[in-house]
Amino acid sequence: MPPSGESEQGVLFAGLLYAQSEYLEQARELLTADFGSILVESDEILWDHSVYYEQELGVPIKRRFVFFDNLISTGLIAETKLKTIAIEKTLSVDGIRKINIDPGYLTLAKVVLPTTKNRSHRIYLKNGIYAETTLIYIGDSFKPHLFTYTDFTKTETLELLHKVRKQFKNKLLGI
Template identity: 45%
Template sequence: MGKPSQPKKVLLFIGTLFKDKEVYYRARKILEEKFGEIILESSPRYWNYSDYYTPELGSPILRRFIFFKNLVSEGDIAQIKIQTNQIEEKLSRDGKRQINLDPGYIGLAKLVLATTKDYSHRIYIGEGIYAEVTLIFKDNSFRPNINTYRDYAEEEYIKLFNLARAIYKDLLLPKN
């Protein structure tokens, strides 16, 4: 029989979608104050996978990922999603979000995203938040699942997530 154990420490990241770079940098500052030092940040890249966010954010929409040095507990991701929703609300204008902030984490075996939206492949984790395993680590690389968002499945982002996993692995090494 297995015994319950404490959640693992994992590498926190925030996926961002935005139009206005000034709003991105304001959100980045708030995120850094809340979650600590940024250890890796992706370059901005145009995001054109759907029109879902256009009414709120406008267009063209840019995507960036921010990775944090301070490891967090897997069990904290629901509360982190609530905090990022509060930041989105704080930065909203005229009732519309100016930035979308999606927290997730990287462990050795998977990349997990937190969301407020339920669906067949998502598991309820508390406080109105669901989680999904977006990528699995197999054969020395992250691999998409059937429901993985298309941008997360792209080679450029797979390379970024593999790099972030390598950094995470180094952070797990005992300190002398």
């Protein structure tokens, strides 16, 4: 636990949704310029959990997660969300997003996602940004909440989160 008044450190990540790989490449460049080198990147997977993004992004929608090597002070997640919104706008075409970038952080105890959407289970941070704990670590695994996004409950996503959590734990222990 950090000293009183200080936020803890976590592994910053971004969940990327896109239909065209060129936008992934551009987003990756902008994200690494802001947040540093990539520690782990997931394989590309088909994302078919909703039609919500199809009109903006196109089809088929693909998902990729990138985890950054530099640790983040978890108290800065609202600013991080605002930076990713700015990157989305930079990569927009005629005001239409071509990539959706959802940042989050992983600690030993949880996975947290910031959002601009207020819902009953979300806590207001600042500057129009809310946060939700989407997974909690109990025993030896991540457990979802009632409102956890479906793709965060998939085996391949949970395995990736476990892998990154282990690397994070080793980093904290100096291993």
